[in-house]
Amino acid sequence: MKKYLLTTVLLVCAAIACKEEKKAETAVPQKELSLLEKIAFANGYENWKNVSELKFTFNVDRDTSHFERTWSWKPKTNDVTMVSATDTVSYNRKQMDSIAEKANSNFINDKYWLLAPINILWDENNITQEHSTETEAPISKKPMQKLTVVYGNEGGYTPGDAYDFYFGNDYIVQEWVFRKANQAEPSMVTSWEDYVEKGGLKISQTHKMPEGNFKLYFTDIEVKTN
Numbered sequence: 001m002k003k004y005l006l007t008t009v010l011l012v013c014a015a016i017a018c019k020e021e022k023k024a025e026t027a028v029p030q031k032e033l034s035l036l037e038k039i040a041f042a043n044g045y046e047n048w049k050n051v052s053e054l055k056f057t058f059n060v061d062r063d064t065s066h067f068e069r070t071w072s073w074k075p076k077t078n079d080v081t082m083v084s085a086t087d088t089v090s091y092n093r094k095q096m097d098s099i100a101e102k103a104n105s106n107f108i109n110d111k112y113w114l115l116a117p118i119n120i121l122w123d124e125n126n127i128t129q130e131h132s133t134e135t136e137a138p139i140s141k142k143p144m145q146k147l148t149v150v151y152g153n154e155g156g157y158t159p160g161d162a163y164d165f166y167f168g169n170d171y172i173v174q175e176w177v178f179r180k181a182n183q184a185e186p187s188m189v190t191s192w193e194d195y196v197e198k199g200g201l202k203i204s205q206t207h208k209m210p211e212g213n214f215k216l217y218f219t220d221i222e223v224k225t226n
Helices: 002-026 035-042 045-050 098-122
Strands: 051-062 065-074 079-083 088-092 127-136 143-151 162-167 173-179 188-191 193-198 201-208 214-225
Touching (some): 079 098, 098 162, 098 201, 193 214
Antiparallel strands (some): 051 065
């Protein structure tokens, strides 16, 4: 009787093991994330689908001057409102007149500063990219990974421009270089710091030049989710 029970147990275990082996063989292998995806997901891209409204104020302090403008963006409908010291403009990005086009060029700039690590994934089809696994970051001089993205020469508000993103193994951007028209010399070098999480998105609130006379930063960041 004991021998019969032992044989039965062994047969059952063998059957389970066989099923698990077949299940493993038929399982769909998970796709390896691209570098753009790794950077975007490190900044909460998986939560973007839940964002119903994004509000933020774009600020620039240069020497003794201060500039700011505030944005409200509903990405699901593409409704945008800009409030500055002199104007309030509301428009839909699918239907723009000349006034909206001018406001939208500013929106593209300010949104890019806010969401560049995610924006480069959205722009994937309009950029070329080059990755270095270790190079010296321009401000801190620390060894970091570097991703260079160059925008196509056709379309967009800044065709042909290049950006060098510097980041660690966590794929969080710490510094970047903007190079107008993909020129060799930097047009602007700033830090990416003061990160905060809003609605599942990880956002750098502060960007400073090493010279100390320029600070671009975000205030009043709100992320509404469904």
